Amino acid sequence: MLGLLSFPGERTGYDLKKWADASLRFFHWSPAISQIYAELRRLESRGYVTSARSGPEEPRAKRRYAITEAGRAALARWAAEGDGGPVVLKHPLVLRVWLGHLAAPGRLRALVEEHIARTREELTEIRGALTQAESVPRWAHPAVALRWSERRSLAELELAEAMLADLEGLEDLEGLDALEGPAGLEDSGGRS
Amino acid sequence: MLGLLSFPGERTGYDLKKWADASLRFFHWSPAISQIYAELRRLESRGYVTSARSGPEEPRAKRRYAITEAGRAALARWAAEGDGGPVVLKHPLVLRVWLGHLAAPGRLRALVEEHIARTREELTEIRGALTQAESVPRWAHPAVALRWSERRSLAELELAEAMLADLEGLEDLEGLDALEGPAGLEDSGGRS
DNA sequence: GGGAGCATGTAACGGGTTACATGATTGG
DNA sequence: CCAATCATGTAACCCGTTACATGCTCCC
Known part of the structure; x- marks a missing residue:
């Protein structure tokens, strides 16, 4: 998620899902949409992303997410440490x-x-x-x-x-x- | 599990793990040993495998598992239906x-x-x-x-x-x- | 005697999925 | 107007993992 958001621009969870399906999934599975929303909220609670609702404070209004500096730092840390381990293949x-x-x-x-x-x-x-x-x-x-x-x-x-x-x-x-x-x-x- | 057991012979859970690590894992991940034991018991409860304890009825004695006819049938059914879906790749x-x-x-x-x-x-x-x-x-x-x-x-x-x-x-x-x-x-x- | 490998299991947890529920917007 | 797509979320569940616990046997 942070990786997807590390490219410039703000996007909704829905956008993220489409993006993941259209590129990420070819080399590293694409998460379910429900998980994306859950994860985004988790990331927001940790201060790694911020969300802006378009328009007023409705409960289920469109949210556009952007990565924060803390998020970028966390992502860079993640990318720097270790090699991510072995390839997972299920054929x-x-x-x-x-x-x-x-x-x-x-x-x-x-x-x-x-x-x-x-x-x-x-x-x-x-x-x-x-x-x-x-x-x-x-x-x-x-x-x-x-x-x-x-x-x-x-x-x-x-x-x-x-x-x-x-x-x-x-x-x-x-x-x-x-x-x-x-x-x-x-x-x-x-x-x- | 059933697939591993469908080759002739009886083996222990431990054997199965080694076998999976030495061949299965190159094209289709190898389960954790704890899961193998859990799964074997589940399969036994469904009548797909039988276990024979070597020696007397000690609680944690070595168990050798073998596939049953029902197990073979279930496996054949599984292999016959569908294509198993898409390749899972996480790189x-x-x-x-x-x-x-x-x-x-x-x-x-x-x-x-x-x-x-x-x-x-x-x-x-x-x-x-x-x-x-x-x-x-x-x-x-x-x-x-x-x-x-x-x-x-x-x-x-x-x-x-x-x-x-x-x-x-x-x-x-x-x-x-x-x-x-x-x-x-x-x-x-x-x-x- | 002690370490490596053999052998079996339990408990807690987590990541991820499916199924479900809801409603707005857009285009034919 | 209706269907498709956009958009967000909840709840239940399950597959599988890690960490832990136990004890045997073989060989150096």
């Missing part, structure tokens, strides 16, 4: 491939192909965000992050393609096993 | 690059280099796990997943390298700006 597709022995081979291939299609879509989204970021000199670093995301998306496609090839290789082996295996004599390639 | 390094405007350029480069070093180590771990998996014909699918992880690790290295280059490009630009931009003529070597 449901590979998990299913790992458990491939309980699915039909065709099913796995279909899942991989779906994943490729989804990744292609993501790639175009990233490219959209990237061209936007490149148009503003202020956003040089976000642009680097998005460039990373673009390349990562391309790599993801290649990885999926390679895994598809591996899976087909497996099926061929299984085909051979079915022919040679149980029958007996000619264990040409093999091991025990 | 603290790229997050920091994204916020590069609040760090010294050298700091960012150092972080990227650390990341490269860590990724190299991970790569050798993956290769170790992979050769193990390749030695057992039963583990053909896990081997595919690990092959994916190996390639992914290599891709991660390339991505980091490319980002490093991007960051250096940025610094050069900033250097030019400092020369040509606001100050005018005599802003040669250094700056604030």
Whole structure:
């Protein structure tokens, strides 16, 4: 949140969510909107952000948030300390491939192909965000992050393609096993 | 958990944790040991796994777990339905690059280099796990997943390298700006 | 004898989600 | 006028973590 607000301008929680969905999420998940509001209030109570209601003091009026000096300092401290720890990766597709022995081979291939299609879509989204970021000199670093995301998306496609090839290789082996295996004599390639 | 147990043999919670750390974690995080025990008991209460205590009925004796037919069925159901949703990625390094405007350029480069070093180590771990998996014909699918992880690790290295280059490009630009931009003529070597 | 690894568990907490509730503004 | 989007918030819940507690076994 502080990071999002560290770029110039004031924005609402809603804005923040859209921003996160459009760029942050490609390399570091985007929080739920309800959490954003909760977090903003928490940050305000700590003096890291201030909110200005547009118009009078209605209870649920539009609030625009801005980061404070204390917030900037806290953020800089956070960025300076440690490295943020290891990359978190949860890849449901590979998990299913790992458990491939309980699915039909065709099913796995279909899942991989779906994943490729989804990744292609993501790639175009990233490219959209990237061209936007490149148009503003202020956003040089976000642009680097998005460039990373673009390349990562391309790599993801290649990885999926390679895994598809591996899976087909497996099926061929299984085909051979079915022919040679149980029958007996000619264990040409093999091991025990 | 069920997935881990779906491979032949009985194992303890502790075993499961080691297994997850040595392979699962490369493409889909490894749960905390405390959660493994909790989950195993939950699964047992649902009849998806059975536990056998070695020796007599001591309260905290070693328990070896095995999956039941019901468990296998539940797992197959799980694997068959849906695609498991999107990849979850949290990349603290790229997050920091994204916020590069609040760090010294050298700091960012150092972080990227650390990341490269860590990724190299991970790569050798993956290769170790992979050769193990390749030695057992039963583990053909896990081997595919690990092959994916190996390639992914290599891709991660390339991505980091490319980002490093991007960051250096940025610094050069900033250097030019400092020369040509606001100050005018005599802003040669250094700056604030 | 003592430390490293094996092995199991409890308790407290927190971060984050989904579901729900509400209402203003804008554009077809 | 109606739907979509803007906009803010509450409540319940759950997944998973850290910290703590316990004791065994093996090997140096």
